[in-house]
Amino acid sequence: MSKVRPRSSPRLVVGQDCHGRWIVRDRLGLSGGWFVDRAEAIRYAMFETGGAPRAVLLAPGVVESDVSLDDNDKRRARSPNAA
Numbered sequence: 001m002s003k004v005r006p007r008s009s010p011r012l013v014v015g016q017d018c019h020g021r022w023i024v025r026d027r028l029g030l031s032g033g034w035f036v037d038r039a040e041a042i043r044y045a046m047f048e049t050g051g052a053p054r055a056v057l058l059a060p061g062v063v064e065s066d067v068s069l070d071d072n073d074k075r076r077a078r079s080p081n082a083a
Contacts, residue, residue: 011052012045014038015059023063024048032065 012032017023022041025032031048035041042056049055 010057011049011055013057013059013063014041014045015061015063017064018062023065025063025065029065034065 010027012024012026014022014024017034022035022038023032024035024041024045033044035044042058045056
């Protein structure tokens with residue numbers, strides 16, 4: 001029976017982008033998303049990692065996404081009531 005070694009670095013990073021939006025992203029910028037608040041971002045990250053120890057990093061600084069928002073996404077991000 002082999003033991004599964006924990007990853008030495010976090011799989012997902014949780015933080016705020018330069019506009020104050022909460023974001024979760026993986027190290028390569030291939031998965032993640034924007035969230036309404038910190039709690040939802042952490043909840044998503046913990047679910048995606050199965051609650052694995054040290055799999056989620058709460059970033060102390062600005063976290064940037066590698067994905068550009070289109071105009072509709074930008075409007076929704078600025079206005080929480082936008083559809």
